[in-house]
Amino acid sequence: MSEPNSAETRSEQTPAANGLLDHMYVFFDDVRHRYGFYALVLIVLVVMPLLTGQYITAIMTNALLYVVLCLGLNIVVGYAGLLDLGYAAFFAVGAYTVGILTQEFGMNFWLTIPCAVVTASIAGVVIGGPTLRLRSDYLAIVTLGFGEIVRFSARNLEITGGASGLAAIPSPSLFGWHIDSTLDFYYIFVLLAVVACIASHRLHNSRLGRAWLYVRHDEDAAEVMGINRVRVKLAAYVIGSIFGAMGGAFFAVNLGAISPESFSFEQSVLVLLAVVLGGMGRIPGVILGAFIVVLMPEFLRELGSLRLLIFAVLLLLIMLFRPTGIWPDRRS
Amino acid sequence: MLLQVDGVTLRFAGNTVLDSVDFAVGEGVITSLIGPNGAGKTSLFNSVTGFYRPQQGKIEFDGNRLTKQKPHRVTQLGIARTFQNVRLFREMSVLENVMSGMHCRTHCGALSAVLRTPRQQKEERWIHEASNECLEFVGIDHFRDRLATNLPYGYQRRVEIARALATQPKLLLLDEPAAGLNSGEKDELINLIRRIRDERGTSVLLIEHDMGLVMQVSESIHVLDHGRMIANGTAEEVQNNPRVVEAYLGQEEEELEL
Numbered sequence: 359m360s361e362p363n364s365a366e367t368r369s370e371q372t373p374a375a376n377g378l379l380d381h382m383y384v385f386f387d388d389v390r391h392r393y394g395f396y397a398l399v400l401i402v403l404v405v406m407p408l409l410t411g412q413y414i415t416a417i418m419t420n421a422l423l424y425v426v427l428c429l430g431l432n433i434v435v436g437y438a439g440l441l442d443l444g445y446a447a448f449f450a451v452g453a454y455t456v457g458i459l460t461q462e463f464g465m466n467f468w469l470t471i472p473c474a475v476v477t478a479s480i481a482g483v484v485i486g487g488p489t490l491r492l493r494s495d496y497l498a499i500v501t502l503g504f505g506e507i508v509r510f511s512a513r514n515l516e517i518t519g520g521a522s523g524l525a526a527i528p529s530p531s532l533f534g535w536h537i538d539s540t541l542d543f544y545y546i547f548v549l550l551a552v553v554a555c556i557a558s559h560r561l562h563n564s565r566l567g568r569a570w571l572y573v574r575h576d577e578d579a580a581e582v583m584g585i586n587r588v589r590v591k592l593a594a595y596v597i598g599s600i601f602g603a604m605g606g607a608f609f610a611v612n613l614g615a616i617s618p619e620s621f622s623f624e625q626s627v628l629v630l631l632a633v634v635l636g637g638m639g640r641i642p643g644v645i646l647g648a649f650i651v652v653l654m655p656e657f658l659r660e661l662g663s664l665r666l667l668i669f670a671v672l673l674l675l676i677m678l679f680r681p682t683g684i685w686p687d688r689r690s
Numbered sequence: 691m692l693l694q695v696d697g698v699t700l701r702f703a704g705n706t707v708l709d710s711v712d713f714a715v716g717e718g719v720i721t722s723l724i725g726p727n728g729a730g731k732t733s734l735f736n737s738v739t740g741f742y743r744p745q746q747g748k749i750e751f752d753g754n755r756l757t758k759q760k761p762h763r764v765t766q767l768g769i770a771r772t773f774q775n776v777r778l779f780r781e782m783s784v785l786e787n788v789m790s791g792m793h794c795r796t797h798c799g800a801l802s803a804v805l806r807t808p809r810q811q812k813e814e815r816w817i818h819e820a821s822n823e824c825l826e827f828v829g830i831d832h833f834r835d836r837l838a839t840n841l842p843y844g845y846q847r848r849v850e851i852a853r854a855l856a857t858q859p860k861l862l863l864l865d866e867p868a869a870g871l872n873s874g875e876k877d878e879l880i881n882l883i884r885r886i887r888d889e890r891g892t893s894v895l896l897i898e899h900d901m902g903l904v905m906q907v908s909e910s911i912h913v914l915d916h917g918r919m920i921a922n923g924t925a926e927e928v929q930n931n932p933r934v935v936e937a938y939l940g941q942e943e944e945e946l947e948l
Contacts, residue, residue, distance in 0.1 A: 572782075572790045
């Protein structure tokens with residue numbers, strides 16, 4: 359009988375420890391506040407590039423790309439609880455699918471998007487299928503290996519352009535609007551990030567989203583409730599990889615050139631870092647993490663060579679004082 | 691017979707846990723499985739629900755062969771179970787816990803969730819309604835938004851039963867449902883087990899050590915000892931069976947309570 363008591367005291371302790379955060383949760387519990395806040399963020403995102411220079415717009419575009427990637431990885435790591443150290447592989451699959459099809463086969467960019475979805479799904483099944491029976495630490499090693507396999511393949515295959523990659527990927531147009539400038543791509547990424555947020559939110563509050571949480575909390579109990587855990591985890595892998603591939607597709611046409619080094623292990627780690635830093639399993643936290651990981655090094659640019667050291671120290675401090683992330687799920 | 695177990699033998703590293711066990715549960719009957727500690731009761735549950743793979747024997751349920759089926763398939767076919775030590779999704783709400791049972795009765799996938807199709811919306815509403823109904827049935831609907839882990843133990847047990855009922859089972863397996871309950875809660879449990887059978891038409895099979903409860907509620911009792919089925923019959927028949935008394939000899943008197 360001591361079990362429920364200890365749980366109760368634990369939950370009573372948390373509000374005192376996170377006073378500000380609790381106010382935030384209460385604030386966002388009100389639907390009007392929440393939608394007001396979303397509208398404000400959207401207005402800021404739309405107006406900002408008109409007031410700032412091209413450099414900041416380009417950095418913000420990169421931050422929005424990270425939002426998409428982080429939301430994708432969040433489905434795998436945050437919702438389904440599967441540690442993935444090779445997420446850049448899915449990013450690469452999307453980018454190379456679009457790069458190869460537009461540049462070497464002359465396909466229309468928009469038609470390559472469904473192809474990227476298909477190749478990403480296949481990649482998700484290929485990596486997920488044989489590995490999902492492994493426990494998290496083994497899974498991490500296998501995914502790390504998979505990430506490297508994809509990068510090495512891209513570097514050594516002819517069709518991917520070898521170590522120099524693909525260049526001169528044509529920029530797309532939409533109903534006569536030629537998407538070309540930094541600003542155009544910025545708005546495309548705003549749109550992509552918004553779609554990714556809505557999709558994440560809807561998935562989280564769905565039958566499949568709940569199934570991910572059940573499996574993460576207690577695999578055996580979930581199985582007893584009639585949930586096919588292998589299938590549910592595989593779905594997380596495939597959907598996460600589709601998010602990554604979408605980010606990769608637009609990344610490829612934005613830069614116009616891709617090379618294997620864009621999809622290094624460091625890239626996987628940065629995305630994972632943003633997810634863990636912001637708070638796994640919670641969309642606002644993950645978005646915050648993505649912005650921090652991209653923008654913080656920019657703010658610290660004046661420090662010169664000490665930049666990455668200070669960045670690392672800041673990250674360590676955040677994780678030390680907020681081990682569940684800056685804006686975690688209320689429950690964890 | 692709803693559940694038919696024929697000659698099931700289960701061995702772990704040379705130890706025979708179940709020794710060609712024959713056993714059956716009739717449709718609409720409340721059946722109990724009793725026996726001293728370590729007799730193999732939970733192993734039999736685990737064999738039926740697909741967690742263990744018996745080396746020999748045949749398990750049939752409602753016209754389907756259960757041997758070598760995965761646990762989630764067994765649930766889908768209509769067998770729900772609770773655990774000896776409560777295994778709720780502790781950090782999720784009571785309602786969300788019960789909603790997990792609806793997973794195997796619903797179908798909407800990722801795409802319909804992202805697009806919020808009318809069919810998906812309707813299904814979500816149905817999941818909520820049916821889960822709330824299960825919570826009302828076990829009498830804890832006022833706790834639906836509480837975290838499962840914050841509920842008193844007796845109520846956690848009821849959440850587990852509600853969650854199992856949400857899978858819409860034909861047969862409900864309860865593994866020591868009275869463990870840790872006080873006498874008032876035990877009376878409520880007896881009442882609940884009867885209502886599950888009478889109002890929902892679900893057959894019930896329970897493992898229980900509390901003999902008072904077993905004798906009151908069961909219409910058929912099976913006794914397992916050292917992996918062998920040694921007796922079966924009504925409460926009276928089992929109590930007067932010399933092999934049952936012998937199996938319990940050497941046990942402490944309180945645990946006997948015959």
